[in-house]
Amino acid sequence: MRMIARRSKIFLFLVAMFLITACYAxxxxxxxxxxxxxxxxxxxxxxxxxxxxxxxxxxxxxxxxxxxxxxxxxxxxxxxxxxxxxxxxxxxxxxxxxxxxxxxxxxxxxxxxxxxxxxxxxxxxxxxxxxxxxxxxxxxxxxxxxxxxxxxxxxxxxxxxxxxxxxxRKMDSYWLEALVEPGESHDARKRAELLLDRLSAGEPFEKLYAERRSLKGLTAEEQINDADRRNVEKYREALYEGIKDMKVGEVRLAVIQDQDSFKIIRCVKRQQGGYSSFEExxxxxxxxxxxxxxxxxxxxxxxxxxxxxxx
Known part of the structure; x- marks a missing residue:
C-alpha cells in the first residue's frame, strides 16, 4: 500500500510539473x-x-x-x-x-x-x-x-x-478659351511652349487669341460643367487639374496636353456648381x-x- 501511495504521489508530482511547464511555455x-x-x-x-x-x-x-x-x-x-x-x-x-x-x-x-x-x-x-x-x-x-x-x-x-x-459639391461651370497646337508630337509641344514664352514675356492672351482665331484648329472655346465631370476627371485629368482653381480672367501659364493637342487656357467665366441634394x-x-x-x-x-x- 505504501508503495502504491508513493507511486501515486510521484505521478501527481510529474503531472503537476508538466502542467506548470506547459503553462509557462x-x-x-x-x-x-x-x-x-x-x-x-x-x-x-x-x-x-x-x-x-x-x-x-x-x-x-x-x-x-x-x-x-x-x-x-x-x-x-x-x-x-x-x-x-x-x-x-x-x-x-x-x-x-x-x-x-x-x-x-x-x-x-x-x-x-x-x-x-x-x-x-x-x-x-x-x-x-x-x-x-x-x-x-x-x-x-x-x-x-x-x-x-x-x-x-x-x-x-x-x-x-x-x-x-x-x-x-458639384463641379463649377467653366467657360474657357484656349490657344491650341494640334498633335501630340515634340514639335507641337515646342510650338505651344513658344506661345507660353510670349505670354510670360507680357503679351496679352487676347492678342494671341485674336491672331490665331481665323486659323482652323488653333483656338478653341469650351464650356465644362458638372454634367461633364466624370468624363473630364477620367479622360481629361490634366485639363481638370489645370482649371479647377482658376479665377475669372486668369491665364494658366502652363502647357496642358488635352485631347490630342497642347493647350494654354484662359478662364473667361466661372459659376459655382452648388450641391447635390441628400437624396441624390x-x-x-x-x-x-x-x-x-x-x-x-x-x-x-x-x-x-x-x-x-x-x-
Whole structure:
C-alpha cells in the first residue's frame, strides 16, 4: 500500500510539473508555427502576416513594423468579432488553407460539370484571404447596422451636412478659351511652349487669341460643367487639374496636353456648381458613414484587445 501511495504521489508530482511547464511555455515562450503576434489568445503566423500585408518572404526573427502590427491586429480582431456574431470566417493559417482547398475543389468540380464560377478557376493564398476578409467585413457591417451602428435618417443627414463639400459639391461651370497646337508630337509641344514664352514675356492672351482665331484648329472655346465631370476627371485629368482653381480672367501659364493637342487656357467665366441634394447622394453618404462608424468600433475593439508580439 505504501508503495502504491508513493507511486501515486510521484505521478501527481510529474503531472503537476508538466502542467506548470506547459503553462509557462504557453505564456512566455514563442509558440510554434512561426507565430508573430497573439491577439485575444489567437495566434497570427508569419505566413498569415504575408497574406494580410501582401508581402512575401518575411524573415523570421525580424521585428514587426508598426504598420504590420496594426494590420495583423485589425484583421484578427475583425475575424474574431465576426465569429462571435455567427459569421463563418476561418481563423488561423491551418483553417484558412483547409477552407481554400475546399473552395478550389468546389471550383474544379463546377468546371468539370460546365457550371459557372465567378473569379479565378483556382484561388491562390493572398487573393482568397483578401476575398474572405472583404466578405467578413461586409457581413459584420450588416450585423452592426441598427445595433452598434446607428444609421438612422437623422445620423445620415448630420453626416451629409458635416461632409457636404466632399460628398455633394458639384463641379463649377467653366467657360474657357484656349490657344491650341494640334498633335501630340515634340514639335507641337515646342510650338505651344513658344506661345507660353510670349505670354510670360507680357503679351496679352487676347492678342494671341485674336491672331490665331481665323486659323482652323488653333483656338478653341469650351464650356465644362458638372454634367461633364466624370468624363473630364477620367479622360481629361490634366485639363481638370489645370482649371479647377482658376479665377475669372486668369491665364494658366502652363502647357496642358488635352485631347490630342497642347493647350494654354484662359478662364473667361466661372459659376459655382452648388450641391447635390441628400437624396441624390444618399447611397454614397450611407456607405461613407458606415465605413466611418465601423472603423470607430474596430478601434474600440483593438483598444480592449490583449496583444502580445513575438520578437
Amino acid at each position: 504557453g505564456e512566455d515562450n514563442r509558440p510554434g508555427e512561426e507565430a508573430v503576434i497573439k491577439v485575444n489568445g489567437s495566434l497570427v503566423t508569419k505566413k498569415e502576416l504575408e497574406w494580410i500585408t501582401g508581402q512575401s518572404g518575411l524573415e523570421s526573427g525580424v521585428e514587426l513594423s508598426v504598420k504590420e502590427q496594426a494590420l495583423a491586429v485589425r484583421t484578427r480582431v475583425i475575424q474574431l468579432e465576426a465569429v462571435k456574431r455567427s459569421i463563418p470566417v476561418p481563423i488561423g493559417e491551418k483553417s484558412f488553407l483547409e477552407a481554400m482547398d475546399v473552395e478550389n475543389l468546389r471550383r474544379s468540380k463546377a468546371l468539370e460539370n460546365n457550371e459557372p464560377i465567378y473569379g479565378p478557376k483556382q484561388y491562390t493564398e493572398k487573393p482568397y484571404y483578401h476575398s474572405l476578409m472583404t466578405k467578413a467585413e461586409r457581413a459584420l457591417k450588416d450585423k452592426l447596422r441598427g445595433k452598434e451602428i446607428d444609421s438612422s435618417q437623422e445620423k445620415l443627414l448630420a453626416y451629409y451636412e458635416a461632409h457636404k463639400d466632399k460628398l455633394a 447622394v444618399r447611397d454614397n453618404v450611407t456607405e461613407r458613414y458606415l465605413e466611418q462608424e465601423f472603423d470607430r468600433i474596430v478601434k474600440q475593439w483593438i483598444d480592449l484587445a490583449e496583444i502580445k508580439v513575438y520578437h
